[in-house]
Amino acid sequence: MKKDNKESIRKELEELKSSLDPSKDTGGFRVPDHFFDTLPGNISNRLSTESAKPAFVFPGLAFKRLIASIVSISLLVGILFSLFLMQRESLNGQADLDYDRQMQEFYSIQFDMDRSALYDFVLESGLTFEDILFELENGEFIHGEDVFDDMLLEEMFEQAIYYGIESNYLLSSLD
Amino acid sequence: MQPFGNVMKHYSDEDLLTMFFEGENPNYAFNLIVRKYQEPVYWHIRRMVICHDDANDIMQDVFLKAWKALGSFRKESALFTWLYRIATNEALTFLKKKKKRYFLPINDVSKQLEETLEADVYYEGNEMEKKIQKAILKLPEKQRLVFNLRYFDEMKYEDMAEILGTSAGALKASYHHAVKKMEKYINP
Structure with missing residues (x-):
């Protein structure tokens, strides 16, 4: 791993007018004595234990039994595939419900204009910013322009930058 | 920044991967990889989960996963970024499970990690x-x-x-x- 120049990291902090100084800060964590001497051995032991777990061995079958097994397995696969198709329909429905619930939650937070809750929610919800912008574009969520005060916009831009969304795209979505 | 392990540090990633893929003893090559990267990967995890015991458990899972997946490693990324990616995912999954287990909102997780920091004998x-x-x-x-x-x-x-x-x-x-x-x- 090639590290970045310590000086460039320090300068970057200086430009940000930060009092942080990585050269004086080790984090303060420590490990038990000889931890790193014994860790590779512990990992090797764990690998050996995992490898030693008996693998499933397909039993040797006589030809007739093999044919019978193939037929049985084919039937089983057919039944499972039908069940899978039926279940997929219901899972799609569930996914739609989950998405709706998340968007509703987003709206309810939005009404309160709670900046930190919004921030946490966007990070934790798993919704992408595109999801949210898509909803914004539909106009259902905007209750007058005053909803988007400067603080909220700033937060949204921060999130947009975090998710790598171009600010032009964000702006055009808010127009 | 805590120092990297100096044992076996002179092997390049290329050397280690060649030993793993083409050598007679992939276990030995993997052990060298663990020795080379154990410290930076450990500190990365530790700073995320704070507690030493948790970091130790996650470390073992990380290298177990790396062992299982290294055979399909295509060298499209550097070995250390690949290991860091596994470590990051494992640490985030651990924190997510912790939140779910205790039904914690995000603010309480940071509060709980603060308490862990205060209580950790290895801090x-x-x-x-x-x-x-x-x-x-x-x-x-x-x-x-x-x-x-x-x-x-x-x-x-x-x-x-x-x-x-x-x-x-x-x-x-x-x-x-x-x-x-x-x-x-x-x-x-």
């Missing part, structure tokens, strides 16, 4: 280091990751981008936001 930071750690714990998880990788691991944005799957520009912006927030926490 001996001075007053300022503790203050900085507590400020870091107030950052959202992903910003915390970015801050740690840059500030403690001195990682380049390009490498971080490979690990976190985000553009270098976005990570730079995220780090700058994190630094500004940290400043507010430390010097209100």
Whole structure:
């Protein structure tokens, strides 16, 4: 791993007018004595234990039994595939419900204009910013322009930058 | 930044991968990989989960996963970014499970990690280091990751981008936001 120049990291902090100084800060964590001497051995032991777990061995079958097994397995696969198709329909429905619930939650937070809750929610919800912008574009969520005060916009831009969304795209979505 | 393990450090990643794929004893080659990267990977995980015992468990899972997946490693990324990516995912999954297990909202997770920091017998930071750690714990998880990788691991944005799957520009912006927030926490 090639590290970045310590000086460039320090300068970057200086430009940000930060009092942080990585050269004086080790984090303060420590490990038990000889931890790193014994860790590779512990990992090797764990690998050996995992490898030693008996693998499933397909039993040797006589030809007739093999044919019978193939037929049985084919039937089983057919039944499972039908069940899978039926279940997929219901899972799609569930996914739609989950998405709706998340968007509703987003709206309810939005009404309160709670900046930190919004921030946490966007990070934790798993919704992408595109999801949210898509909803914004539909106009259902905007209750007058005053909803988007400067603080909220700033937060949204921060999130947009975090998710790598171009600010032009964000702006055009808010127009 | 804690020092890297100096044992076997002279092997390049290329050497180690060749030994793993073409040598007679892949276990030995893997052991060398563990020795080379155990420290940076451990500190990366430890800063995320705070507790030494948790970090130790996660480390073992990380290298177990690496062992299982190394056979299909295509060398499209550097070995260390690949390991960091596994470690990051494992640490985030651990924190997610913790939140679910205790039904914790995000603010309480940082509070709980603060308590872990206070109680950890393997933490001996001075007053300022503790203050900085507590400020870091107030950052959202992903910003915390970015801050740690840059500030403690001195990682380049390009490498971080490979690990976190985000553009270098976005990570730079995220780090700058994190630094500004940290400043507010430390010097209100």
